[in-house]
C-alpha cells in the first residue's frame with residue numbers, strides 16, 4: 001500500500017453517527033409513507049381482496065373501478081354524484097379566495113412597511129393578534145353578521161371568510177418580505193415622483209415574485225384543506241370537497257367500501273400533494289419566513 | 295439668495311430627537327460636503343432636505359421656495375444613494391427615464407435627455423442591460439445618470455462611492471467633480487465619512503459630530519484652522535499630533551510648555567486667551583514638524599518608519615509624548631536614530647483642554 005500525502009478532497013468515512021442519522025431518516029420516511037402506501041393499495045383493490053386482510057400487499061388484481069366510483073357515483077346521503085361536485089365547489093371557492101387574500105395582503109404589507117401610515121404599528125399588532133386567536137371564537141358572531149346581511153350560506157360568504165382569515169398571515173408575510181428590501185429603493189422612487197400605486201405596481205410588485213409564490217402555496221393548501229369554514233359558511237350548494245369526503249366516508253348504508261373511501265381521500269388530497277411536490281423548495285422558504293400556520 | 299437653506303430644523307424619530315435646531319446655508323452652484331463619522335446625522339439631514347423625512351420644526355428652502363411641506367419630487371432635487379437603489383426589474387434606460395415617465399414628459403424629450411446623460415457618463419452602450427448585469431462602478435454611473443436626467447437644480451449624494459473599491463472610487467470622484475464644473479450653477483450636497491473625498495470635492499465642508507455641525511468652512515480652513523479638537527483629529531491623515539500642556543510666560547510673550555517641550559507662541563494667537571497657567575492642547579500636523587539639528591525639541595527617537603513613496607512617515611517619541619512627522623520621500627532615517635525637531639510656530643493650533651475649542 002502506498003501512503004500518499006494528503007492532497008485534494010478529504011475522503012469521507014462512514015461513521016457510527018452517520019449510520020444512526022441515515023437509519024433515523026429511513027424510519028421516519030417509512031412512518032410517513034406507509035399510510036399513503038396503504039391508502040393507494042387499498043384504493044386499487046377489489047372488495048373481495050380487501051376482505052382477505054393483507055393491507056400492505058400489492059393488489060393481485062388491479063382495478064380502477066373504486067377511483068371512478070369515488071369521482072362520479074359515490075353517495076353522500078341521497079345524492080350519488082361522487083366527489084366531483086365537491087371538487088368543483090372547492091375550485092370555485094379556491095380561486096377567488098386565493099387571489100383576493102393575496103392581493104389584499106400584498107398591498108397592506110407594502111403600505112405597512114414603506115409608507116409611514118399613521119398607527120401602522122398598532123394596526124400591525126392587531127393583525128398579529130388576529131392571526132393567533134383561535135378561529136372558533138369568531139364563528140358564531142360571523143354567522144350572525146352574515147345572516148343579517150343575507151349573505152349567509154353562499155359562495156361570496158365563504159370567500160369573504162377565507163379572505164378575512166387569510167389577511168393577517170398574508171400581511172405578515174409580505175410585510176416581512178418588504179422589510180428586507182432596501183429602503184433606498186423606495187426613497188429613489190419617491191424622489192422620481194412615484195406615488196403609492198405607481199411605486200407598488202412598477203417597482204415593488206415586479207420584485208415580489210418569490211413571496212407571491214410562497215403566498216400562493218400557503219393559501220392554496222390552507223384553503224383547499226379547510227373543513228370548518230366550508231361546513232359553516234358555504235351552504236349546501238357549495239360544500240367543498242373536504243366536507244363531501246367526510247359525508248361519503250360516513251354515509252353508513254350497507255357495506256363499507258374501503259376502496260372507494262380511500263380513492264376519494266386520495267382525490268381530495270391531490271391538489272395539496274401536487275403543490276407540495278411541485279414547489280417543495282418554495283414551501284420550505286415559506287416555512288423559513290416564519291409565516292406558516294399549522 | 296441661497297440655493298438651499300436649512301433654517302433651525304428639528305427632526306425626531308419617535309422619541310429620539312436627532313436634530314434640535316440645525317441650520318445650514320448653501321450658495322447656488324456650491325459643492326458642500328457633509329463629513330462626519332457614522333451615526334452623526336448626515337443622511338438624516340440630507341433626507342430632510344430631500345423631503346424623505348418630515349421635519350418637526352423649522353423650514354427648508356430650495357431655490358427661493360419654502361419647500362418644507364412639499365413632496366420630494368416637487369423640490370427640484372435629484373438624489374444618488376450608497377446602495378445605488380436601481381430598480382432591479384427595469385433596464386438601464388427604464389431606470390434613467392422612470393422619473394420623467396412619472397412626470398409625463400414627452401417621449402422625444404425623455405429619449406433626448408437619457409441619451410445626453412448616458413453620453414456624459416459613458417454608459418450609452420449599457421442602456422439595454424439590467425442592473426444585475428452591471429459591475430458596481432457601472433451601477434453607480436447609472437444611478438448618477440438617473441439623477442442627471444431630472445435636470446434638477448440641486449443634487450444630493452448619500453455616500454455614493456462607499457461601496458466601490460479604491461480605484462473606482464478615485465475615478466468616479468474625479469468624474470463627479472467634472473460633472474459639477476460642467477453643469478454651471480448646479481448645487482451639490484454630498485455626504486461622506488471619507489475625509490479625502492470631502493477635501494478633494496468640496497467648496498465648503500460641514501464637519502458633523504453628535505448630530506451637530508462642528509465647523510463649516512473651506513477645505514483649507516478646516517485643515518489649517520480646525521474649530522475644535524474633534525475637527526482637528528478627524529480631518530487629516532495621518533492625524534494631527536496633540537500635546538497636552540499649559541501656558542507659561544516667556545521673555546517675549548506667552549509660551550506653550552509641556553514637560554521638557556516649550557514653544558513660543560506666534561503673535562496671531564491672541565494674547566487675551568493665553569493667561570498664564572491655562573491648560574491647553576497644542577495641535578501640530580505631521581508635515582509642520584521638520585528635522586533640524588538646531589531645533590528646540592531634542593531627545594526624540596525614531597520608533598517606526600513608513601515609506602509612502604512621495605513622503606515618509608516617522609513615529610518618534612521622547613518617553614513622554616509621541617509624535618508623527620511627515621518627511622520628504624528622499625530623507626532616509628534608521629529605526630532608533632535620535633532626532634531633533636523644529637515645529638513651525640505659525641502653523642500650530644491651540645485648543646482649550648477643557649472645552650476642546652480653538653483658541
Ligand SMILES: Nc1ncnc2c1ncn2[C@@H]1O[C@H](COP(=O)(O)OP(=O)(O)O)[C@@H](O)[C@H]1O
Pocket residue numbers: 307310312330331332333334335336337338339
Ligand atoms: N429610521 C430611523 N429610526 C430611528 N433612528 C434613526 C433612523 N435613522 C437614523 N436614526 C438615528 O439617527 C442618527 C443619525 O443617523 P444617520 O443620519 O443615518 O447617520 P449617518 O448618515 O451620519 O451615518 C443615528 O443615531 C441613528 O441611529
Ligand SMILES: [Mg+2]
Pocket residue numbers: 336337338453
Ligand atoms: Mg448615512
